[in-house]
Amino acid sequence: MVRVESVRGREILDSRGRPTVLARVRFACGAVGDASVPSGASTGAAEAHELRDGDPSRYRGLGCRKAVASIDGPIARQLVGRDWAGQSDVDRALIDGDGTVEKSCWGANAILAVSIAFARAAASSSGVPLHAHLASLVPAPRSVLPRLTINLFSGGKHAGQQVAIQDVLIVPLAGSIDECLAMAFDVYQAAADLTRRRYAARPLRADEGGLAPPFPSTDAMLGDAADAVRSAGLTLGRDLCLAVDVAASHFREGGLYHVDDDRLDSAAMIDRIARWTRDFGLVSVEDGLSESDWEHWPELCRTIAPAATVIGDDLLCTNRARVERAAQSRAANGLLLKVNQIGTLTEAADARRAAHDAGWQITVSARSGETEDDWLADLAVAWGDQIKVGSITQSERLAKYNRLLEIERETRRPLHAWPARVPS
Ligand code: 2PG
Ligand code: MG
Numbered sequence: 065m066v067r068v069e070s071v072r073g074r075e076i077l078d079s080r081g082r083p084t085v086l087a088r089v090r091f092a093c094g095a096v097g098d099a100s101v102p103s104g105a106s107t108g109a110a111e112a113h114e115l116r117d118g119d120p121s122r123y124r125g126l127g128c129r130k131a132v133a134s135i136d137g138p139i140a141r142q143l144v145g146r147d148w149a150g151q152s153d154v155d156r157a158l159i160d161g162d163g164t165v166e167k168s169c170w171g172a173n174a175i176l177a178v179s180i181a182f183a184r185a186a187a188s189s190s191g192v193p194l195h196a197h198l199a200s201l202v203p204a205p206r207s208v209l210p211r212l213t214i215n216l217f218s219g220g221k222h223a224g225q226q227v228a229i230q231d232v233l234i235v236p237l238a239g240s241i242d243e244c245l246a247m248a249f250d251v252y253q254a255a256a257d258l259t260r261r262r263y264a265a266r267p268l269r270a271d272e273g274g275l276a277p278p279f280p281s282t283d284a285m286l287g288d289a290a291d292a293v294r295s296a297g298l299t300l301g302r303d304l305c306l307a308v309d310v311a312a313s314h315f316r317e318g319g320l321y322h323v324d325d326d327r328l329d330s331a332a333m334i335d336r337i338a339r340w341t342r343d344f345g346l347v348s349v350e351d352g353l354s355e356s357d358w359e360h361w362p363e364l365c366r367t368i369a370p371a372a373t374v375i376g377d378d379l380l381c382t383n384r385a386r387v388e389r390a391a392q393s394r395a396a397n398g399l400l401l402k403v404n405q406i407g408t409l410t411e412a413a414d415a416r417r418a419a420h421d422a423g424w425q426i427t428v429s430a431r432s433g434e435t436e437d438d439w440l441a442d443l444a445v446a447w448g449d450q451i452k453v454g455s456i457t458q459s460e461r462l463a464k465y466n467r468l469l470e471i472e473r474e475t476r477r478p479l480h481a482w483p484a485r486v487p488s
Contacts, residue, residue, distance in 0.1 A: 065147040066189060067092035071178060073135025075128045076100055078433040079460040080271060083116075083128040086435075087135050087177035089143075089185045097184025099439055101177045101404055102431035105271060106221040106230060106311045108355055108378030110386065112407035113164075115171025131177075134170040139178055151201055154182050155410035172407035179408040180439055194439060195471060198446035202413045204420055209241060209472060210428065210444040210451040211480045212465075213307055213348070214248045216255055216292065217285050218274030218455075220311045222432050227279045228323045230311035231272070232289045233452070235347055236304045239479060241472045245465060247296075247304060248456050255292035262288065271432040272454030273461050281324045286344045301345050305483055308340070309350040309452075313378045316354040330360035334367055341368045347483040348425075348450075350375035350400055361395035373398040373425050373482075382406040384414040391422035398425040401447065416447055425449045425482065434460035441467035449480050 070090045078084045086100040103114060115134065117127035142161045148154050158179060162170040187197035199205030213233045220230030234251055236244035255275050256267035263277040270276040279285040286306065293300050300306065312321060312333070320327040328336060330353060337352045352364050355378035365374045375398035380386045382405040390396045399419035403412040419426055428448035430440055441464040444451035451468070454461040471477075 065149060066095075066186065067147050068143045068145070068182075071135060071140040071143050073132040073174065073177065075132050076435065078103055078435050079458060080433045082126050082433060083123055084433065084435060085128050085131045085135070085173045085177045087174070087181040089178060089181040091185050091189055093189050095185045095189035097181040097186070097188060098437075099177050099180035099184055100435040100437040101173050101180075102435060103173070103404070103433035104402070105432040106314050106378070108313065108381040108405060110355070110381040110383060111405045112172030113166040113168035114173045114404070115168070128173065131171040131174040134174040135178060139170060139174060143178070151179070151183055151186065152410045155179055155408035158408060159411070167407045172404060175407050176404050179410070180403070183409055184439065193442065193471070193474070195442035195445040198409075198443055201409065202416060202447055205446050206448060206480070207477065208480045209468070209475075209477045210448040211482055212236060212241065212244045212248070213427065213450050213452045215272050215274040215452075215455040216251060216289055217279075218270030218272060218276045219279070219282075219285060221314050222272055222274070223270035223276035225315075226276060227282055227285050228315045228321075229282055229285065229308055230314070231274060231309040232285055233307040233309065234289070234293070234304055235307050235483065237302070237483070241465075241468050241479065244479070245456060245469070247298065250296040251292050251298065251304065252456055254296040255288070258288055258292050258295065269455070269457060272430075273457035274455045282340075286340060290344055305347040306344050307346055307348040307350075309377065310337070310352045311378070312351050313354040313356070316357070321354075330357055331363075334360065334364050337364065338367050341372045346372045348373040348375055348398060348427075350398075350427075351377045351379060353379075355379045358393070358395065361390070362393055365394055365396060369397050375400050375425070375427060377402070377429070380415070382412050382415045384411070384418045387415050387418040387422070391418065391424070396424070397422075398427060400452070401426055401428050402431060403443070404431065413447075427452050430454055430461070430464065436460050436463045438463040438467035440464050441471065444468075445471050449482060
């Protein structure tokens, strides 16, 4: 049992300069945990409610004073001065106290900040690293480190929609996080050179630090990524693979997917993804179809899995019921796990358990709006097969990579074997 002595919130700014929430939980034993929460741009319709002030005269309505007031007021009243058995106990009190399905009363941002700050304080009071404490919260925690999936090129909502798909990611196949990051650096620099040469453009960065030149087409975006890998002196399929987050919910209108100049129905979209998977050796495809196109996801899965993992992000929203539905209909075989989509660690662990039971891959993911907090790295080490943080630029991303380097040094664990290396 631990006694909570105080719970406080405050407003801080995220990587896009927008307000978000930080919570501090203090136990009577003196242990303290801080946590700040991220925020998405390409959000799923089924995500938990991010409470914003809505006052247009301040941060265009994006202020988080109401969420902070939830932490300092009703959440503190619920938790302070009582003894708690553990994470699920506290999360249950937060869920019940809010009382709404989407956490719109206290705000999922307020609730999540407290949920993670509680976990940090608990890790500190037990004298274990956060990843070890988070591992104790789930069945089948991971004993290998998560494989890095790193944003190289950005499009979609993260880059002013200059091209439909949101991310082209690189997946270095080296045997340590240290070596994978060095490889990613070489490819990123080669991609920056290519951006200057091919587009006469400065290598400007999108929300997650990915490069975002004015690609003439989606195929050009993928082709440029393959070229950058080659110019870095590396071989696709042997040293490194490509993956995509299509984020298709955000360019489907009237039942048609708007890709370049084409208007594709679901079957044609699946054909397009199958071709990209073949031509560029994609090892995973996230949100290849829209969150409302449930009926076609099984066909996408039949077409490209197991060569490529079919990951659900907007489709699943880290929601156990949605993961179970997808597992039952064989709509996906990978979960993108973002705790702020659901609002507490315990509910995210439930979604993870459903994905794990279905034999899926689990990618623990950051959001496009992030903070310099690094808890995501610990969460990915404990719960994930892959981690998706964005690019290898910008301190809110690098905080997570640097924490992974630290964990690698301390634990000397090997990296997850996915995807298998093609024998040379
Ligand atoms: C995604 C995420 C992170 P956002 O779609 O996977 O890349 O984007 O946080 O904007 O939802
Ligand atoms: Mg996504």
